[in-house]
Amino acid sequence: MPSKSPSVEVEVGSRVVRVSNPDRVYFPESGATKLDVVEYYLAVADGITGALLERPCMLHRFPKGLAGDKVHQKRLPAGAPDWVETVELFFPRWGRTADELCVTEPAAVIWAVQMSTVEFHPWNSRRGEVEQPDEWRIDLDPGDACDYATVRRVAAVVHEVLDELGAVGYPKTSGSKGLHVYVRIPPTHGFADVRRAAHAFAREVERRTDDVTTAWWRKDRDPAKVFVDYNQNTRDHTIAAAYSLRGLPDARVSTPLRWDEVADADPRDLTMFTVPARFAELGDLHAGLHADEHVFDIAPLLEWADRDEAEGAAPPPDDDA
Numbered sequence: 001m002p003s004k005s006p007s008v009e010v011e012v013g014s015r016v017v018r019v020s021n022p023d024r025v026y027f028p029e030s031g032a033t034k035l036d037v038v039e040y041y042l043a044v045a046d047g048i049t050g051a052l053l054e055r056p057c058m059l060h061r062f063p064k065g066l067a068g069d070k071v072h073q074k075r076l077p078a079g080a081p082d083w084v085e086t087v088e089l090f091f092p093r094w095g096r097t098a099d100e101l102c103v104t105e106p107a108a109v110i111w112a113v114q115m116s117t118v119e120f121h122p123w124n125s126r127r128g129e130v131e132q133p134d135e136w137r138i139d140l141d142p143g144d145a146c147d148y149a150t151v152r153r154v155a156a157v158v159h160e161v162l163d164e165l166g167a168v169g170y171p172k173t174s175g176s177k178g179l180h181v182y183v184r185i186p187p188t189h190g191f192a193d194v195r196r197a198a199h200a201f202a203r204e205v206e207r208r209t210d211d212v213t214t215a216w217w218r219k220d221r222d223p224a225k226v227f228v229d230y231n232q233n234t235r236d237h238t239i240a241a242a243y244s245l246r247g248l249p250d251a252r253v254s255t256p257l258r259w260d261e262v263a264d265a266d267p268r269d270l271t272m273f274t275v276p277a278r279f280a281e282l283g284d285l286h287a288g289l290h291a292d293e294h295v296f297d298i299a300p301l302l303e304w305a306d307r308d309e310a311e312g313a314a315p316p317p318d319d320d321a
Contacts, residue, residue: 010038012045015083015107019114026065026118029249032272034065037245038113043276044243045106047256050290051241052103054126056087058238059101059112060119066247074098077115084108087127091236102127118245121238124194125187131235132187133194135289136298138169138201139232139239140179143213143223148267150211151179154226155262157209161201165301168294170286173267175246175254178226180239182286184295191235197301199316200308202228216317230316242286243279245272256285 007020022035041048061071075098076086085108086099103109103120112120124135138158142151155171158181162169169181185194199214205228206212213225221227232239240246240254255270255278270278288294309315 008035010042010110012042012107012110013105015105017107017110017114019110024065025067026062027249027251027272028065028067030251030273032251034113034116036272037118038110040245040272040276041109041113041243042106044279045109047279047284047286048109048120048241048243049103049106050284051243051286052109052120052122053290054102054104054128055122056089056100056102056125056127056130057123057241058121059115059117060121060247061116062118062247063116066118066249070247071116074100076101077112079115080111084111087130089130089236118247120241120244122241123236123238124233125191129187131190133189133191133233134185134187134292136183136185136194136198136296137232137239138181138183138198139174139229140181141227141229142177143221143225143227145223146226148177150224151177151226152263154205154209154211154228155179155181157205157212158228159259159262161204161208165296167296168288169259170256170289171259171262172242172254172256172286173252173265173270175240175244175252175267175270176248177267179262180254182242182289184289184292185298186295189298191233193302194298195230195233195316196305197298198230198233200301200304202230203308203313204304243275258285 008022010017024034059073085102085104087102090097124133167183169183171181202214206214213221215221242256244254246252251272253270253275
């Protein structure tokens with residue numbers, strides 16, 4: 001029997017990316033290989049590139065596949081070709097800088113997969129204005145005793161409040177147990193203001209349903225409720241991008257949805273094996289978000305925050321991240 005090829009060359013636009021160990025199994029449950037991961041990201045190239053475009057990006061790498069250790073990597077892995085772009089970030093907590101991947105073309109995604117990346121976690125700001133987020137992220141994070149039906153009910157309330165505000169939200173599965181909704185905002189506020197606005201929104205959702213908690217400390221949360229995690233708008237907090245694979249045995253994908261799908265879509269059905277056909281049929285459901293359509297000014301949310309705090313509500317707790 002002939003030996004397996006130690007590498008393959010993959011054409012991505014005008015680039016050629018060499019993929020080593022293409023037969024290495026990344027997802028043991030299905031037998032999906034590194035090359036299968038490459039082919040998945042090629043199938044959704046426009047979507048994942050749009051989600052990452054010009055954003056600092058942390059990589060979740062699995063050098064030996066899911067059977068090995070996961071590496072959370074801020075700095076660009078060594079050996080990048082000169083066309084892979086970066087953005088320099090400063091981390092005050094450590095007094096250090098790091099050059100993070102900054103995707104500007106699909107080939108950069110495939111190169112990152114060559115470097116064993118499975119998950120892509122971008123910032124909610126772009127490299128031109130790193131300190132001013134342009135993406136407000138609503139993270140519906142279920143407690144340990146909370147089922148997905150509860151997440152769906154909370155998503156409906158989120159949609160209701162967004163509609164009342166005149167804000168357009170773009171939902172997606174988290175690729176795990178939760179749901180995310182993204183709203184495009186102008187890059188005119190810092191992270192503290194966006195987090196404060198997100199906290200005010202979370203409190204309003206909490207007022208409307210018994211299914212929600214905004215308790216900061218996990219010990220104070222009802223595990224049967226959904227935590228509306230406003231903290232995902234903190235500087236250097238990242239969540240999986242739209243179309244990113246997740247490092248779970250069934251190879252789930254953080255998948256954009258239409259609002260009319262939220263009540264029925266099952267995250268377990270949205271995997272690297274099913275999403276390419278869905279993408280081919282529906283296209284990128286977050287294309288409007290990536291094109292900066294429907295930009296929402298968070299001024300009304302900051303007014304809610306002022307009102308709530310004047311009435312005695314605590315501002316968001318200090319975050320030590």
